[in-house]
Amino acid sequence: MLTKQRGHACRQAGFSIIELLITIGLAAVLLPALLTGFVAARGGRAQQDQRIQATFLVEGAQEAIREIKDSNWSSLVDAICPCYPAIIGSTWGLQSGTDPTLEDFERVILVEDVFRDADGNIVTTGGINDPSTKKVTTTVSWGSPIPSNVSEVEYLTRTTNEAYIETAESQFLQGTFGPTIAIINNLGGEVILGPGGGADWCSPGNPTAKLDLTGNGETRTVVAGVNRAFVSSGGNNAGRDFWNVTIDNIVFPPIPTEAGTYDQNGVKVNQVFGESHFAYLATDKNDREVVILDVSNSTPELLLNLDIQPNNTNGKSVFVSNDYLFVTTGDKKLYRYLLASDRKSAQQKGSFNLSANGNAIYVSNNYVFIAMDSSLNQLQIINANDPNILQTAGSLSTGNNEVGQGLFVSTSGDRVYFVTRRSSSQEEFFIINTENKSTPTKIGTGYDTAAMDPQGITVIDNRAIIVGLNRPQYQVIRVDGDDYNQCAIVPKASDPDIDDIYNVSSIRIDEHTYSYIVTANSNFEFQIIEGGTGGGGGLYAASGVFESQVFDTGSDVVFNSFTFTKNSPDPTNIDFLVALKPLTTGSCSSETFLSSDFYPYDGVPFGTNGRCFKYRVTLSSNGDFSLTPTLFDITFNYSL
Incomplete structure (x- = not known):
């Protein structure tokens, strides 16, 4: 008995050792997994807490940024990032750097520009900067228990x-444009190329019309008007002082008619200017330096003999712009007068002492340009x-030591096309850059008119037409691109002589363009030459420039974008330029x-x-004169 009990106890002890070893082995296998799971569970809850706090910090920053956006947009534009929201004074703002008030987190904000394509869609490459939209990225990061971030x-x-x-048509009509541009109203208002005509300035033909003026006076000056021409004498005082020439342009070739004349016996007219139905004569009489006529009827009617006081000399040249009359006189003076609407009275509005007498005068964009x-x-x-x-702005010497004779000025006042009397060794025609009125500059070296002594100049369709004495008396120079490209001389070397030409003016009527000239031919003093941009009688002009009216936003604003609706069938084209200016004068309409x-x-x-903006559009047919590009509308977007 005693022996059996001892053996059973030994067996139980052996089993306990085995069980213990098995238990230890299982623990070695299971405990690491259990501990890892326990630690992971505790760490996951901590990480989730961090993420929740980080999300709250992101949302708080976004709320602050939205308040900044509503109250002070420029703070977003000017922000130096990485940055963080902070109370600056009494409002939210953005401080450069990272937020120092957070211990376990780092919060940063990035503000970036946004770019859009032509349809207004946001793009990541290319596109146009949209200054009214910003991309804002807010990121909160942490390092424990596991490094991560919320963005x-x-x-x-x-x-x-x-x-x-x-x-609208009414809006486009407020702009500035020449005869190579037309405003139509097929769909409410469109800008297209004007009619082209069939002739070519660079291939001038014989005069399409001639007119013999009554009397023995020698014509010297001419100004083209709508369906009329203003013609004056000047070579002597023997004939009429002034011819009122009406022109029927309904038919082709046009028909000029001497509707009436005006004469104050013994008066010599030095220069004429015309507008609408008024004619202005600069005369050699010291009691009527300027004579103003109403030419609405066939026979001119005297409205005013303007006696310049205290002047006691003659009138040399005259020009009228926006109801102001400018006249140079023989005592080296320039006078300005404000004209009454009926032209029956005038009020002097300043005078200026010139460095010499003024031979010709042209007014553009509130500046007076004088050929001295x-x-x-x-x-x-x-x-x-x-x-x-009246105040001095600037001056220029052409460098050829000849006196100034004539000039033509662009509508913008940025270019002057200038001729002097003939030089035996240097150029006589110059393109002058007058963007800066105080320092005008010659473009290139100029153009030599050869033996011709220049008397007058006009510019149309980017062609300068110079006329004068001695052959070749009619010369055409292409001036697009500020170049001097001769494209026609009349007469050519092998052609017979033509009459000397004293003056020239140009105009577009319907689908035709013309130069009006006055010559030394006593039988046909007044003549008309058809011109054009060529193209074999195409429907449209080769090119044209439209410049819009000035829009006044009423206060300083930020300009955002410029869009447009156009149609430009191949190969035509439309190019846009936009000008943005602060208000520096009394009104945007007077800004230069x-x-x-x-x-x-x-x-x-x-x-x-x-505050003031306008746009400029260049329309081009690019050789296909049967087609025109079309501008339907433009949109300026700006922010208050």
């Missing part, structure tokens, strides 16, 4: 945007922006816009503050 992206847009739309009777500083520019005071103010529409410094 949110949102696009913020300035809330107060405005748009100016030009689409001097071999130095032949061009003088006078600032007429002040309604009561230079060529340097304009930018390509997709290169405008959008976001720049300003």
Whole structure:
């Protein structure tokens, strides 16, 4: 018995050892997994807590940024990031760097520009910068228990945007454009190329019309008007002072008719200017330096003998712009008068002492350009922006030591096409850059008119037409691109002589373009030459430029974008330039816009503050004169 009990106890002890070993082995296998799971469970809850707190921090930053967007958009534009939201003064703002108030987290904000394609869609490459939209990325990161972050992206847009739309015929008609542009109303208002005509300035033919003017007077000046021409004498005082020439343009070739004449016995007219149904004569009489006529009827009617006081000399040249009359006199003076609407009275509005007598005068964009009777500083520019005071702006010497004779000025006032009297060794025709009126500059070396002694100049369709004494008396130079490219001379070397030409003016009537000239031919003093851009009688002009009216936003704003609706069938084209300017004068309508103010529409410094803006459109047929591009509307988007 005792032996059996001992053996059973030994067996039980052996089993306990085995069980213990098995238990230890299982523990060695299971405990690490259990402990890892326990630790992971505790760490997961901690990580989730961190993520929840980080999300709250992101949302708090986004709320602050939205408040900044609504109250001070420029803070987003000017922010130096990485940055973080902070109370600056009494409002939210953005401070550069990382948020120092957070211990276990790091919060940073990135503000980036947004770019859009032509349809307004946000793109990641290319596109046009949209200054009214910003991409804001808010990121909160932490390092424990597991490094991670929460990041949110949102696009913020300035809330107060405005748009100016030009689409109506009445709006387009307020712009500035020449005869190579037409405003039509097929769909409410469109800008297209003007009629082209069949002739070519560079291949001038014989005059299409001639007119013998009554009397023995020697014609010297001519100004083209709508269905009329203003012609004056000047070579002597033996004939009529002024011829009122009406032109029937319904038929082709046009028919000029001497409707009536005006004569004050013994008066010599030095220059004529015409507008609508008024004619202005600069005379050699010191008690009526300027004579104003009503030419609405066949026989001109005297409205005013303007006696310039205390002047005691003659009138040399005359020009009228926006109801202001400008006249140069023989005592080296420039006078300005404000004309009554009926032209029966005038009030002097300033005078200016010139460096010499003014042989010819042209007014553009509130500046007076004068061809001086001097071999130095032949061009003088006078600032007429002040309604009561005339001030010097600048001058230029052509360098050929000949007196200034004639000039033509672009509508913008940025280019002057200038001729002097003949030089035996140097050029006589010059293109002058007058974007900066105080420092005008010659472009290139100029153009030599050879034996011709220039008397007058006009510019149409990017062609400068110079006329004068001695063959070749009629010369045409292409000036597009500010170049001097001769494209026609009349007569050519092998052609017979033609009459000397004293003056020239140009105009577009319906689908035809003409130059009106006055010559030394006593039988046909007045003549008409058809011109054009060529193309074999195409329907449309080769090219044209339209410049819009100035739009006044009423206060300083930020310009955002420029869009448009157009149709440009191949190979035609439309190019856009946009000008943005702050208000520097009394009103946007009186602001001067230079060529340097304009930018390509997709290169405008959008976001720049300003108040006055306009656009310029160049339409081109690119050789197919049967087609025209069409502008339907434009939209300027800006923010208050």
